[in-house]
Amino acid sequence: MSVPTILVVDDDAGIRTVVRQALLRAGYAVRTTDSAAGMWKLIEDDVGDILITDVLLPDANGLDMIPLVSAKRPNLPIIVMSAQNTLSTAVRATEQGAFDYLPKPFDLNELIRSVHSAIESSNAAVPPPAPAEQGEQLPMIGRSAAMQEVYRTLARVVPTDLTVMVLGESGTGKELVARALHDLGPRRTGPFVAINMAAIPRELIETELFGHERGAFTGAAMRSTGRFEQAQGGTLFLDEIGDMPMDAQTRLLRVLQSGEFTTVGGTRSLKADVRIVAATHKDLRRLIDSGLFREDLYYRLNVVPIRLPPLRGRREDIPELARHFLDRAASEGLPRKMLDASAIAWLMEQTWPGNVRELENAMRRLAALARDDVVSAAVAELWTMHAEGGSQVSAAKLPDTPLAASTSLEAVIGHWLRHHVAQSDAVPADGLYERLLAEFERPLLETALILTRGNQLKAAKLLGVNRNTLRKMLTDRGVEPTAGRRGSPG
Numbered sequence: 001m002s003v004p005t006i007l008v009v010d011d012d013a014g015i016r017t018v019v020r021q022a023l024l025r026a027g028y029a030v031r032t033t034d035s036a037a038g039m040w041k042l043i044e045d046d047v048g049d050i051l052i053t054d055v056l057l058p059d060a061n062g063l064d065m066i067p068l069v070s071a072k073r074p075n076l077p078i079i080v081m082s083a084q085n086t087l088s089t090a091v092r093a094t095e096q097g098a099f100d101y102l103p104k105p106f107d108l109n110e111l112i113r114s115v116h117s118a119i120e121s122s123n124a125a126v127p128p129p130a131p132a133e134q135g136e137q138l139p140m141i142g143r144s145a146a147m148q149e150v151y152r153t154l155a156r157v158v159p160t161d162l163t164v165m166v167l168g169e170s171g172t173g174k175e176l177v178a179r180a181l182h183d184l185g186p187r188r189t190g191p192f193v194a195i196n197m198a199a200i201p202r203e204l205i206e207t208e209l210f211g212h213e214r215g216a217f218t219g220a221a222m223r224s225t226g227r228f229e230q231a232q233g234g235t236l237f238l239d240e241i242g243d244m245p246m247d248a249q250t251r252l253l254r255v256l257q258s259g260e261f262t263t264v265g266g267t268r269s270l271k272a273d274v275r276i277v278a279a280t281h282k283d284l285r286r287l288i289d290s291g292l293f294r295e296d297l298y299y300r301l302n303v304v305p306i307r308l309p310p311l312r313g314r315r316e317d318i319p320e321l322a323r324h325f326l327d328r329a330a331s332e333g334l335p336r337k338m339l340d341a342s343a344i345a346w347l348m349e350q351t352w353p354g355n356v357r358e359l360e361n362a363m364r365r366l367a368a369l370a371r372d373d374v375v376s377a378a379v380a381e382l383w384t385m386h387a388e389g390g391s392q393v394s395a396a397k398l399p400d401t402p403l404a405a406s407t408s409l410e411a412v413i414g415h416w417l418r419h420h421v422a423q424s425d426a427v428p429a430d431g432l433y434e435r436l437l438a439e440f441e442r443p444l445l446e447t448a449l450i451l452t453r454g455n456q457l458k459a460a461k462l463l464g465v466n467r468n469t470l471r472k473m474l475t476d477r478g479v480e481p482t483a484g485r486r487g488s489p490g
């Protein structure tokens with residue numbers, strides 16, 4: 001067999017040279033061109049065995065060219081390289097039928113590996129690209145190298161039914177990834193059903209998952225469908241899988257092995273046509289070692305792990321994220337705020353133990369409460385260090401507001417209002433009542449969870465609200481339901 005020829009399309013002469021040299025060293029023949037027109041000429045002349053193309057070409061978009069190229073040369077593997085390092089680029093490249101996607105800057109060894117495997121696969125049949133349906137902005141922000149890894153894996157598993165395990169600290173975007181897997185994949189027309197193991201009383205998990213027959217247990221007056229049944233044809237998101245009780249784990253394992261499930265108290269087997277995505281912030285290996293998680297279930301679920309980096313591990317994404325959340329707050333009707341350079345630098349220095357969610361809440365608080373349109377570091381610090389043990393910092397920063405612990409809540413609120421709202425030169429933005437309620441409810445909910453060690457039933461009782469109301473309040477206020485488990489009373 002003759003030496004394979006690789007076509008390299010990029011308008012950047014530097015990239016063309018580097019890639020060309022690497023490919024020559026690896027023993028390939030190379031043809032380069034700097035435009036889509038040049039590429040098309042080579043394609044029509046039937047030149048080349050692999051195409052490597054940039055996305056932003058001077059005369060066309062490389063991704064848009066893929067279907068044309070594939071129509072003309074169905075067996076030509078295409079590798080896309082791009083500095084447009086968004087999830088959307090990664091997914092679109094895959095959707096259009098690209099063999100691989102390499103975010104720039106890439107490792108040349110990685111490029112060569114990708115070319116090798118493209119050559120190997122080019123004899124095998126190339127699957128037809130999924131129908132492209134594009135345009136909508138995808139919800140994941142961040143172009144750091146750490147997120148590029150995530151996007152690449154996501155793009156690869158989106159078209160499949162493989163079980164995905166999303167790992168990462170609290171607030172890193174695990175649920176967002178689960179939704180992206182559903183929304184971008186072939187099951188997107190089916191339902192997305194989520195179940196959070198940590199939010200459901202342990203004794204109810206099995207019936208929640210699998211449903212129950214009428215009379216299956218005391219109180220089961222009617223047949224109920226479980227999440228497995230509700231998710232038929234779609235995606236089932238098993239959130240906080242580390243909190244699943246052992247019995248339910250055994251049952252789930254059986255379902256995953258057989259592809260069928262029965263309702264509690266039922267005898268009929270139903271086919272489980274669901275794609276499973278699981279998530280946890282816990283260390284499942286540790287749970288396995290302490291006998292709290294089944295190892296066989298772990299292997300069933302951990303087919304493709306996606307590990308989300310903590311925010312402090314991708315600080316370069318903080319400015320874009322912060323702006324995104326401020327934009328969103330503005331589109332929800334809060335005053336539009338901008339960050340000056342000192343504020344951005346300050347945000348980037350923080351460790352964000354609550355990750356993206358903490359940053360999101362901080363930006364919402366800033367939008368609601370900061371006085372000036374352009375926010376400086378000092379102001380960002382004042383309104384940002386509120387949650388996650390930062391309240392002392394914030395209290396210490398409040399100028400001339402000495403407060404004794406014995407001061408009544410009413411006095412504190414009155415003082416606060418006069419200080420921060422009434423004294424501002426402008427009339428505060430509309431919706432003050434709701435903003436103040438949020439300020440009041442969040443610490444209240446957090447404290448209730450801490451006092452009850454994260455037990456929502458007890459927290460609801462303590463507050464005197466119904467459990468569903470509590471759950472809704474936690475979601476609305478962005479309070480992590482597991483907040484109390486880490487803390488201790490006192």
Ligand SMILES: Nc1ncnc2c1ncn2[C@@H]1O[C@H](COP(=O)(O)OP(=O)(O)OP(=O)(O)O)[C@@H](O)[C@H]1O
Nearest residue numbers: 139140141169170171172173174175176281356357
């Ligand atoms: N890359 C991102 N771009 C934009 N928004 C993000 C990103 N990652 C997370 N978010 C936002 O941060 C918040 C927390 O994300 P999400 O609920 O997916 O985290 P999680 O890992 O499931 O957290 P937990 O472990 O607490 O359940 C959400 O409002 C989500 O929209």
Ligand SMILES: [Mg+2]
Nearest residue numbers: 174175239279
């Ligand atoms: Mg979550």
